[in-house]
Amino acid sequence: MEESGGKLTVRAVERALDILMCFKDAHDLSLTEISGRVGLNKSTVHRLLATLEEKGFLLRDGDKFRLGYSVWELAANLTQVDDAAQLLLPEMERLRDQLGETISLYVRDGNDRIRIQAVQSNQAIRRVAPIGVRLPLYVGASSKVLLAFADEAERAETMQSPSWPASIETQDFLQQLEEVRRSGYALSVEEREPGAAAVSVPILDRSHRISAALSVSGPVSRMTPDTMRTYAPLLMEAASRMEKMIRTVNL
Structure with a gap:
């Protein structure tokens, strides 16, 4: 601990927060770029980055780092968030009004998915979808989408992890994912929650990589099932509009 401006601070925490603040005006940064911005040697920054990555506050993409999904979970408690979840909210509301059901947006974090935005149905009997909820990747329409459109190495790593249920037959599940890729959407009926069903489609980034599941x-x-299949093209249209919005602001 050391005194800064009359207050005791923990140096490691202060440095970690300085690293996170580097991303307020940058989408991704390399170790060298971060080291230069915070004025610390690379070995120190490397250790801090490893901790932030482990806790989900940063994600590594090759030799670059970007903000991770733990930031989404914290941001779920804010009323105004200048991010994709806030940007896409009006489009999600329009889709809710069109279909009359609850609309959710999910992103992948390791072997889980996180609901980063939701618009609740206005109907008396509806499915409530709390923002910030973390769910497993092995069940549900959005999980299938996030895995089906992930690259092969990421998919294999997830399905080989210790948290993956041994009861799931690998070949059958891979065939389901292949069908999701072919059709462009996934269905689930009471897979995760009794009495609930869902249809999900991918939202792709400018590199045509999976960014989120709608x-x-x-x-x-x-x-x-028949109703959900009629909804699928409408979700795809909405996802296409969302992709253009995300790419426009370079998220």
Whole structure:
């Protein structure tokens, strides 16, 4: 601990926060760039980056780092967030009004998915989707989308992890993911939650990599397989508009 401006501070925490603040005006940064910005040697910055990455506050993409999904989870408690979740909210509301069901936006974090935005249905009987909830990648329409459109190495790493249920038959699941890639959407009926069903589509970034999964969910009494298949093209249209919005602001 040391005194700064009359207050005791923990130096390692202060340095870690300085690193995070580097990203307020940059999408991604290398170790060298971060080291230069915070005025610390590379070995010190490397150790701090490893800790921030382990805790989910940073993600590594090759030799670059960018903000991780733990930031999304914290931001879920803010009323105004200048990020994709806030940017896409009006489009999600429009889709909710069109379909009458709950709309959710998910991103992948390791072997989980996180709901970073949601618009609740206005119907009396509806599926409530709290923002910030972390769910497993092995079940649900959005999980299938996030895995189906991930690259092969990421998909294999997830399915070989200790947290992956041994009860899931690998070949059957891979066939499901292949069908999701072919059709462009995934369905789930009471897979994760009794009485609930969902259909999900991918949102791709400018490099055509999976960025998020957009889903509509509701009670099985309304969300029949046939109904969900009619919703799928409407979700794809909305996802296409969202992709253009994200690329425009370079998120």
